Each structure stands twice: as C-alpha cells, then as structure tokens.
Amino acid sequence: MKTSLAFPVKKIATSKLSETDFSNLVFGKTISDHMFVADYKDGDWTDLRIEPYSPLQLNPSNAALHYGQSIFEGLKGYKNEEGEVIIFRPDANWRRMNESAERMCMPSIPEEIFMEGLTQLIDLDREWVPTAKGASLYIRPFMFATDDYIGVKPSDTYKFIIFTCPVGNYYSKPVSVKVETKFTRATEGGTGAAKTAGNYAASLYPALQAQKAGYDQLLWTDGKSHSQIEESGTMNVMFKINGTIITAPTHTGTILKGITRESVIQLAKDWNQPVEERFLTVSELKEALEKGELEEAFGTGTAATIAHIRLIHIEGKDYELPEKPADAFSHRVLAELDGIKYGTTPDPHQWIIKL
Numbered sequence: 428m429k430t431s432l433a434f435p436v437k438k439i440a441t442s443k444l445s446e447t448d449f450s451n452l453v454f455g456k457t458i459s460d461h462m463f464v465a466d467y468k469d470g471d472w473t474d475l476r477i478e479p480y481s482p483l484q485l486n487p488s489n490a491a492l493h494y495g496q497s498i499f500e501g502l503k504g505y506k507n508e509e510g511e512v513i514i515f516r517p518d519a520n521w522r523r524m525n526e527s528a529e530r531m532c533m534p535s536i537p538e539e540i541f542m543e544g545l546t547q548l549i550d551l552d553r554e555w556v557p558t559a560k561g562a563s564l565y566i567r568p569f570m571f572a573t574d575d576y577i578g579v580k581p582s583d584t585y586k587f588i589i590f591t592c593p594v595g596n597y598y599s600k601p602v603s604v605k606v607e608t609k610f611t612r613a614t615e616g617g618t619g620a621a622k623t624a625g626n627y628a629a630s631l632y633p634a635l636q637a638q639k640a641g642y643d644q645l646l647w648t649d650g651k652s653h654s655q656i657e658e659s660g661t662m663n664v665m666f667k668i669n670g671t672i673i674t675a676p677t678h679t680g681t682i683l684k685g686i687t688r689e690s691v692i693q694l695a696k697d698w699n700q701p702v703e704e705r706f707l708t709v710s711e712l713k714e715a716l717e718k719g720e721l722e723e724a725f726g727t728g729t730a731a732t733i734a735h736i737r738l739i740h741i742e743g744k745d746y747e748l749p750e751k752p753a754d755a756f757s758h759r760v761l762a763e764l765d766g767i768k769y770g771t772t773p774d775p776h777q778w779i780i781k782l
Contacts, residue, residue, distance in 0.1 A: 432543040434475035436551065449557050452595040454730070455565070459555040459591040463544035466573075467534050467585040475540065477548055480590055490572040490582045497624040498527040499569035501729045502686075504549055504591070506556045507770030512549055512782040514566075515768050517542060519686045524568060526684075527621040532581035533570060541568065545589055550782050557593045563768075565594045565730070597661070597730040601737035602643040604659060606709055607633055608742075612657065612681075614650035619681035634660050642740060644726075648709060649681065655706035657681060662728030663688040664736075667756055668715045670722070671701040687727040691760050693776060700756060709741060716746040724748060725757040733761040 439460045447457055462480045465472050491497050500520045505513045521541040528535050545566065549556075556564040568589045572582030610633035613619025618626060630645075637645050646664060649655040657675050658664055663685040665674040672695055677684045695702045715721040716739065726734035735757060739746045751758060766772025767779060 432475070432539050434477070434547075436477040436547075437479065438551075439479040444554055447593070449559065449562070449593060452557065452562065452593055454594045454597050455592055457593055459552045459564070459593065461548060461552055462588055462590040463548040465540060465544065465587045467587065468583070472534075472537065472540055472587070475544065477544075477551060483586075485573075486575045488575045488577055490574040490576055493577060494572070494579060495623070495625045496531055496533060496572035496582055496585075497569065498524065498531055498533065498571075498622055499567060499624065500524045500622060502566045503729060503768070504556055504564040504566060505768045505770075506558050507781075509770075511770065512553050512556050512564075513768060513770050513779045514546070514549065514782070516686050516690070516778045517545055517780065519689070520568070523622065523684060523686070524570075527623055528570065530618060530621040531623055533572070533585060536570070536587060540587075544587075546780070546782060548589055549591065552591060553782065555591060555593050557595075559595075561596050563594060565592045567591070597732075598643075598734045601735040602726070603641070603738035603740070603745075604644045604646045604736055605637045605640065605642040605740040606656070606712075606742075607637070607645040607647055608653040608709070609633070611650035611653075612647040615679050615681055617681070620677065620683060622683060630660055642738075646739070649706070654708050654710070656709065656712060657706075658683065659726050662726035662731050662734060664724070664726050665691065666707055666712065666715070666721060667723040668707075668711075669720050671703055672756065673703045673705060673707050675706050676704040685727055687729055687732060687764070690764060690778065691727050691733075694760055694763055695756070697775075712739070713741050716741070719749070721748065723751060723755055723757050732764060733757055
C-alpha cells in the first residue's frame with residue numbers, strides 16, 4: 428500500500444519479539460514494539476510520529492483523569508498465507524471513532540492521519556502479527572484530553588495514539604450470560620452509542636457480580652423498563668428464533684454500532700437469511716427458550732468475533748441452549764468472516780486492505 432503522509436519514525440533499540448511466546452498469548456497483555464502518536468493543539472493535529480511503545484507522562488491535573496474525555500476503538504489485523512497483513516474494515520472504525528469524538532466534545536481525526544498512522548505502524552510491526560489459526564493483531568486507537576486544568580469543560584488539547592497487541596481468542600469456549608434487570612448500561616440521550624471509557628467503567632460492578640455468580644457476561648436491558656434486550660458487556664448480541672435472526676437496533680443511541688454486527692447482518696442478507704433489527708423483549712426470549720424456539724444465540728464483536736452462547740439466566744432460572752448443528756448460521760458466518768479476514772474467501776464488500 429502506497430503512503431502519502433510522511434512523518435518521523437523512531438525505532439526501538441531492541442525488539443521484544445524474541446522474548447514473546449506467541450503460543451501462549453493472553454488477550455491484551457503483550458504489546459508490540461511501537462506506537463503512533465499525534466497531538467492536538469491550537470485547532471490542529473501536529474507532531475505526528477511513530478516511536479517505541481513507552482509510558483506516558485501526565486500531570487495529576489490531567490483533564491481526562493478527572494472528567495473522562497477518553498474514547499477508543501478496536502480492530503484487528505491478520506496474516507494470510509502469502510505473508511501479507513490484512514486489516515478488517517479500518518475505515519468503519521475511523522468513522523465510528525469520529526462519531527464518538529463528536530458526542531464527547533473532542534476533535535475529529537482526519538481520515539489520512541488515522542489510516543496512514545495505522546497502516547505505517549502495522550507495516551513497521553508486521554512481524555508481530557501472529558500466524559497461528561485464531562490469532563490476530565489487536566489494534567487499539569484511542570484519544571484522550573491532555574489539558575492540565577481542573578474545571579468541567581471540554582479540553583483544548585488531546586493526544587491520539589495507536590498501539591497493537593498480538594492476541595489469541597478472546598473467548599476459548601461458549602459463554603453463559605445473565606439477563607440484567609437492575610443495573611443500567613445506557614439510557615436514551617446518554618453516551619451508550621459512543622465508545623467512551625466511562626461506559627465500560629460503569630459496567631464493571633454489575634458484570635463482576637454476574638461473574639461471581641458463575642456467569643461470563645451480562646445481557647443488558649433498556650434503562651427505562653428493563654424489558655428489552657440491548658447488548659452484552661463486550662459485544663452486540665443476536666438471537667435466531669424460528670428461523671429469523673433478531674438483534675437490537677442502534678437508532679436509540681443506547682447501543683454501540685458494532686462493525687462485526689453490521690458485517691454479520693450484511694452476510695445474512697447476502698444469504699437471504701431473514702433478519703429483524705428490533706428489540707427482543709425479555710418475556711419473548713423466555714418464551715422462546717421454554718418452547719424450544721430459540722435455535723441460536725451469539726455475540727458479535729471485534730474481540731470475540733462470534734461468541735456462541737450456551738446458557739442464558741433469566742429471572743432466577745438457567746436455560747441451556749441446544750447443541751448447534753454444523754451448518755448453524757453462527758458457525759457459517761464465523762467461517763465466512765474468518766475466511767475474509769485471512770484472505771482465503773472472496774471479499775465482495777471490499778472490507779479488507781492489504782499491506
């Protein structure tokens with residue numbers, strides 16, 4: 428891929444590659460050698476550079492630490508059989524990051540800066556992209572306020588960084604989930620659709636309580652009545668009931684516009700698989716479970732890709748889901764997405780770029 432934006436690159440003195448065990452990657456624990464950095468001040472993005480991954484220096488009065496102006500994205504890179512690095516839908520992540528930035532009163536990031544910073548960083552650290560089946564390079568762009576000022580107002584300065592992590596599978600087996608009807612992840616008019624740090628901070632306590640009770644994740648319900656399924660803690664969620672895929676819509680602003688979610692919906696339409704973007708009520712879900720009409724339930728997300736759900740807890744009762752046949756939709760769509768991401772399947776929607 429040809430580059431059009433030049434900026435300085437300072438390489439690490441000694442790479443950490445030789446001391447990295449690629450056969451035992453804990454998700455998010457191993458960080459690659461370099462990071463892309465840009466600073467926003469006086470209304471413009473300046474001082475673009477790639478430098479060794481290293482600690483940041485912040486003052487105690489840093490605005491992000493006190494008032495939460497922090498957003499991020501997550502996407503992945505893969506390596507095909509020819510050794511090329513494939514990045515899945517980075518343009519969609521750029522657009523979504525700017526939607527989050529607008530909601531959080533932060534500056535937008537020009538496409539050229541986002542894409543060139545990302546592609547040049549990954550090209551430099553391409554040896555960090557794992558080759559094992561199921562492994563990938565997780566890519567984390569993020570932005571945060573950098574004003575040193577104690578006052579409730581949008582910051583005037585920001586820092587944008589991209590770093591990467593070689594990772595294995597986020598979930599190694601099907602997950603169990605608990606329908607949450609007390610705590611709330613997001614409400615209409617809030618920041619639920621923004622990928623901002625505070626959303627995740629607010630979800631930690633109820634998620635921890637569910638994990639202590641033996642469940643992997645929550646199924647969040649709406650903040651008004653707790654009667655409608657919205658999304659899970661780390662992913663959007665889909666249900667196949669009587670042959671139809673049902674997933675919550677995103678127009679309310681309470682649900683993250685998942686890029687994997689969007690990709691799954693597009694593939695379903697390609698295959699003439701019925702899809703309804705509507706809220707599934709808790710009572711509908713319970714009835715479908717009791718009548719044996721729930722054929723599949725699964726999460727969709729960058730980290731998880733497709734996470735099969737094996738158990739759903741509703742109102743004090745655990746419901747085991749039936750064993751999925753080999754040709755189940757969730758198996759088929761996972762195989763199709765993996766094929767596109769690893770370059771073994773045609774890419775009709777032009778979702779990938781190659782380095």
